[in-house]
Amino acid sequence: MEVISVIPRRLDVINKYKEQGGYVAAVLPIHYPRALLRAFNVLPVEVWGPPRVDTSHGATHLQPYICSIVHNTLSFLQMGGLDITDVIIIPHACDSLQGLGSVLLDFVPPDKPIVPIYLPRGRRESDIVFLTREFYAIYQRLEAITGRAPSDADLMKSIRREEGADEVLIKLHQSHSCLPLTDIAFYRLIRSREYLPAETFIELAQAVLAKDIKKPRDGIPILLSGIVPEPMSLLEAISEMGAMVVADDLACCGRRLYPPGRSGDPLRRMAERIIYAPPDPTRGNPIRERREHLLRLIENSGAKGVVFYDVKFCEPELFDLPTLRCELQKAKVPSVTVEVDINDPLSHQTLTRIEAFLEILNERR
Amino acid sequence: MSGIKALGIDVGSTTVKIVGVDTEGKMCWHILEQAEPRVEDQVERFLDHTRQVVGTLDRIPLVATGYGRGLVEQATRSVTEITCHAKGVYREFGHGGTLVDIGGQDSKVIGISPEGKVLDFVMNDKCAAGTGRFLENTASRLKVPLDRMGDEALSVVEEVPISSTCTVFAESEVISLIAHGVPVASILRGLHRSLIKRTVAMIRTVGIVPPLMLSGGVVLNPAICRLLEEETGEKVVLPRYPQLMGAHGAALFALEILNDGSQVS
Numbered sequence: 009m010e011v012i013s014v015i016p017r018r019l020d021v022i023n024k025y026k027e028q029g030g031y032v033a034a035v036l037p038i039h040y041p042r043a044l045l046r047a048f049n050v051l052p053v054e055v056w057g058p059p060r061v062d063t064s065h066g067a068t069h070l071q072p073y074i075c076s077i078v079h080n081t082l083s084f085l086q087m088g089g090l091d092i093t094d095v096i097i098i099p100h101a102c103d104s105l106q107g108l109g110s111v112l113l114d115f116v117p118p119d120k121p122i123v124p125i126y127l128p129r130g131r132r133e134s135d136i137v138f139l140t141r142e143f144y145a146i147y148q149r150l151e152a153i154t155g156r157a158p159s160d161a162d163l164m165k166s167i168r169r170e171e172g173a174d175e176v177l178i179k180l181h182q183s184h185s186c187l188p189l190t191d192i193a194f195y196r197l198i199r200s201r202e203y204l205p206a207e208t209f210i211e212l213a214q215a216v217l218a219k220d221i222k223k224p225r226d227g228i229p230i231l232l233s234g235i236v237p238e239p240m241s242l243l244e245a246i247s248e249m250g251a252m253v254v255a256d257d258l259a260c261c262g263r264r265l266y267p268p269g270r271s272g273d274p275l276r277r278m279a280e281r282i283i284y285a286p287p288d289p290t291r292g293n294p295i296r297e298r299r300e301h302l303l304r305l306i307e308n309s310g311a312k313g314v315v316f317y318d319v320k321f322c323e324p325e326l327f328d329l330p331t332l333r334c335e336l337q338k339a340k341v342p343s344v345t346v347e348v349d350i351n352d353p354l355s356h357q358t359l360t361r362i363e364a365f366l367e368i369l370n371e372r373r
Numbered sequence: 374m375s376g377i378k379a380l381g382i383d384v385g386s387t388t389v390k391i392v393g394v395d396t397e398g399k400m401c402w403h404i405l406e407q408a409e410p411r412v413e414d415q416v417e418r419f420l421d422h423t424r425q426v427v428g429t430l431d432r433i434p435l436v437a438t439g440y441g442r443g444l445v446e447q448a449t450r451s452v453t454e455i456t457c458h459a460k461g462v463y464r465e466f467g468h469g470g471t472l473v474d475i476g477g478q479d480s481k482v483i484g485i486s487p488e489g490k491v492l493d494f495v496m497n498d499k500c501a502a503g504t505g506r507f508l509e510n511t512a513s514r515l516k517v518p519l520d521r522m523g524d525e526a527l528s529v530v531e532e533v534p535i536s537s538t539c540t541v542f543a544e545s546e547v548i549s550l551i552a553h554g555v556p557v558a559s560i561l562r563g564l565h566r567s568l569i570k571r572t573v574a575m576i577r578t579v580g581i582v583p584p585l586m587l588s589g590g591v592v593l594n595p596a597i598c599r600l601l602e603e604e605t606g607e608k609v610v611l612p613r614y615p616q617l618m619g620a621h622g623a624a625l626f627a628l629e630i631l632n633d634g635s636q637v638s
C-alpha cells in the first residue's frame with residue numbers, strides 16, 4: 009500500500025494552514041498540549057532537529073556535549089528554517105532544551121515569541137495541578153499572540169478532536185504487525201502526526217486501518233526504544249536484516265500514545281492526558297514504571313529483544329539505560345544500545361551492532 | 374592441503390585473515406596480511422592462494438566476517454565479528470567468560486555464556502583512544518618499535534599519567550613530556566595504562582564474568598595482558614592465535630553450513 013505518497017508534505021500543510029488564516033507554531037520535543045494550540049487556530053509543527061543541517065551556526069552558542077537535536081534546532085532557526093512559523097514552543101523536556109530556551113530568550117532572540125512549557129516530574133495530584141496552571145499561563149500567552157480567547161466549549165471540542173486522533177494512533181500501534189505496511193511506511197504515517205492537523209491524520213489513519221488485515225509479517229520481532237528513528241533508512245536496514253519492529257517506546261511515537269483525559273475542566277484534562285501517558289524519563293517516571301511498561305509491550309507484541317536507539321548526549325535517556333538494561337536482563341530480555349548523531353548517515357558501526365544483536369536473538373529462537 | 378573443509382575470512386580494518394578448518398573444525402591453515410585499500414582484490418588473491426592449496430573451492434563454503442564482510446562477494450554467508458569472535462574463542466577454550474578484543478582500529482568486549490552464546494557486547498569503534506592505533510601513533514612519536522613497546526613499558530615501575538582522552542592530543546602530550554625529560558619507558562607505561570583504563574570501562578559496561586579472555590593483534594604486546602590483570606584483579610587467558618579468532622569462528626559457521634548441506638556452490 010503506497011501510504012507514503014498520499015501523506016501531505018510538511019511545507020504544503022503549513023502553507024495551506026496559513027492561507028486559511030491560521031498560525032503555525034514550531035514545537036520542540038516532546039510533550040505539549042496540541043489541543044490548546046489548535047483551539048487558538050495554531051497548528052503545531054514539531055521540530056526534531058531536523059536531521060542533516062549545517063550545525064556550525066548553533067555550535068557558536070552550544071557546548072559540544074549538547075545533543076544533536078538541540079544543536080540542529082538552533083542552527084536551523086538561525087538559517088531561517090523556522091521563519092515561516094509564528095511562535096516557538098519549547099517544552100522543558102531536558103536540561104539541553106531548557107538551555108536552548110535560555111539561549112533563545114536571552115542571547116539570540118528570534119523575531120517571534122518564545123513560549124516555554126515547564127513540565128512537572130511525576131504523576132502526583134500536585135503535578136496535575138501544576139501542569140494545569142502552566143497551561144493556563146500558555147493560554148494567556150496564546151491569547152496575546154493571536155487575539156483569540158477560546159471558550160471552555162471550544163477547548164473541549166479541540167480536545168475531543170485530538171483524543172480522536174490519538175485513539176486511531178493507538179489502534180495503528182496495536183495493529184502494527186498485521187498492517188499491510190513496511191516499517192518505514194508505518195513510521196512515516198505515524199510521524200505525520202508531528203505536523204498534520206488531527207482531522208487530516210484521522211482520515212489517513214482510518215484509510216490504512218480499513219484495509220484488509222494481512223497475516224502477521226515475517227521476521228525477528230523487536231521493540232525499538234529511544235528518541236527518534238533517524239535516519240529513517242534505519243527501518244529499511246532492520247527489515248533487510250530479517251527483523252521487524254513490532255512495538256516501540258520511542259519518544260516521538262510510542263511514548264506519546266496519550267490516553268483520553270477524565271476531567272470536565274479542559275485545561276486539567278489536557279494535563280491529565282500528558283501526565284498519564286506511557287512512562288518517559290523526560291517526565292521523571294521511575295525506571296520501575298519504564299521496566300513494567302517495556303515488559304508489557306514485549307508480552308503483547310511478541311518482541312524478542314529491545315534496541316535502544318538513542319541520540320548521543322541525551323542525558324534523560326542515557327542516565328536510565330544501565331539500570332533499565334540490567335532490569336531487562338533479569339527478566340531475560342536481551343537488549344542493545346546504539347547511540348547516533350542525527351546528522352550522521354546510517355553507519356557501518358550502527359548496522360553491525362544491530363546485526364550482531366539480531367544474531368543473538370536468532371540463536372535464541 | 375586436502376584437510377580444509379570450510380573457510381572463514383575476517384576482513385578487518387587493519388588486517389585480513391583467512392582460516393581453513395578440517396572436518397572437526399580444527400584450524401589447519403591460515404593467511405594473515407595487512408589490509409590493503411582495495412579489499413576486493415586482496416580477497417580475490419587470498420582465494421586464489423587457497424585454490425592452489427586445496428585444488429578447488431567448489432564444495433568449500435566460505436563465511437565472511439569483520440568490517441569488510443559485505444565486500445566479500447564470494448562468501449556463502451556473512452556473520453558479524455561479534456558472533457564469530459565468540460564462536461572462535463569458545464572453540465579454543467571450551468568455556469564462557471568475557472572476551473576482550475583489542476584490534477588496530479576498534480575494540481570490543483563480549484560476554485559469552487557457558488554454552489558459547491553471546492550474552493551481551495559493547496564496541497568502541499568511534500574513537501582511536503581505546504584501540505591499538507592509540508599505541509601505534511604514540512610509539513612512532515617515541516621512536517620505539519611497535520613490538521618492543523610492551524617490554525619497554527614493563528621495564529619500569531614509575532609511570533606518567535597521560536591525561537588526554539584523544540589519540541591526537543595524547544601525541545602532543547607525549548611530545549611535551551619528552552621535552553621535559555621524562556623517561557620514555559615511563560611515558561609508555563602511562564600510555565598502556567590509559568588504554569587499559571578505557572578498556573576496563575567497556576568491560577564494566579558488559580559486566581565481568583571470569584575468566585577474562587583476550588584477543589586481537591594488540592595481545593602480542595605483553596604489557597596489555599599484565600596491566601589488564603592489574604586493573605581488573607582477574608586472570609587473563611590468551612588464545613594460541615589471538616588474531617585469528619574471528620576468522621576461525623567464521624570458518625566454524627562455514628563448517629555448519631557444509632554439515633547442513635545448504636547453499637554450497
Ligand code: SF4
Binds near residue numbers: 235
Ligand atoms: S535527545 Fe535527549 S537531550 Fe536531546 S532534546 Fe531530546 S530529550 Fe533532550
